Amino acid sequence: MTVPARPMETERPQLYGANHSVYVRIARLALQEKGVAYDLVPVDIFAEDGVPAAHRQRHPFGKIPAFEHGDFRLYETGAITRYVDEAFDGPALQPVEAKTRARMNQIISIADGYVYPQMVWGLYVECIEKSKREEAPDEARVENARGVARITLDVLAGMLSEQRWMCGDTLTLADLYLAPMIDYALEVPELRQMLVEHRKLGDWWQRVTALESFRETQSSS
Ligand SMILES: N[C@@H](CCC(=O)N[C@@H](CS)C(=O)NCC(=O)O)C(=O)O
Structure with missing residues (x-):
């Protein structure tokens, strides 16, 4: 065989x-x-x-x-x-149980569909990158992105609840998807403030930023 x-x-x-x-x-x-x-x-x-x-x-x-x-x-x-x-060997990054795995996939879709276009492009690029280039932000786009960011953070805080990571006790692809997007988004002061208002998300963010993988992949490192 x-x-x-x-x-x-x-x-x-x-x-x-x-x-x-x-x-x-x-x-x-x-x-x-x-x-x-x-x-x-x-x-x-x-x-x-x-x-x-x-x-x-x-x-x-x-x-x-x-x-x-x-x-x-x-x-x-x-x-x-x-x-x-x-x-590859190494710690599993996807839950086995069907409902938890579905939740992970849902969070990845939220990251692709709302966090990246709205919080990275609609807020970070419009408010931070454009200001570095001395360009005016597209106010309508920023306003729309702000609304989506509020919903997104509420939704993520609800899903996280009392858990350590987005899908429970173990780190999964859901956390790894959100991490680089939120990292850019937090350059925007109003998004930092929104995160502070969601204490559990703030605690999760502390755990994310303590990961060796996160620190080693910072674009400045
Ligand atoms: N759906 C793609 C998205 C990849 C993506 O948008 N990458 C960005 C960099 S973060 C890019 O290549 N942007 C250049 C462009 O859109 O022309 C994936 O999941 O890999």
Whole structure:
């Protein structure tokens, strides 16, 4: 009988992207929490000549991250992080129980659908990045994002409740998805204030910022 080998465990994964990217950081957090050694290969998707041709081969939509493990190529952070969790040893980053796993997937969708577009782009980029470039924020966009941010933090605080991590006693991909997004969002003073008003979320944030993986993937480090 042939025992199926765990996929190409000896190959060192390659992660293509830039360390300032939210989604690249999510993938890095997953790799580091699993204890997987990997290479971060820099790609500048905003280069003057556009997305490098070699990167388009890896990611037809021209985004980051892209991932390779031996001859297995993958893009989309949700697929990458789930693959990393399932293909490597190390602590499980996805709950087994159906309802808890569904909650994790719901939080990941909230992160993709509301936190990233509204709290990172609608608030952080509009209020912080644009002001660094001496550009005026789009007030209508900021106002809309502010409303979504309030709902989002209320929802997340409710889901967290008395738990240590978003899905219970163990760190999961839900925490790893939110962490880099909230990190950018908290540069905006009014969002910092909103977080303070949700004490349990503030406590969760302290736990997130204490993670070695979080500290090691800060874009300044
Ligand atoms: N759905 C993609 C989103 C990745 C994404 O939006 N990455 C950003 C960097 S954080 C990017 O490549 N932005 C460049 C662009 O949108 O042109 C995923 O889950 O990997």
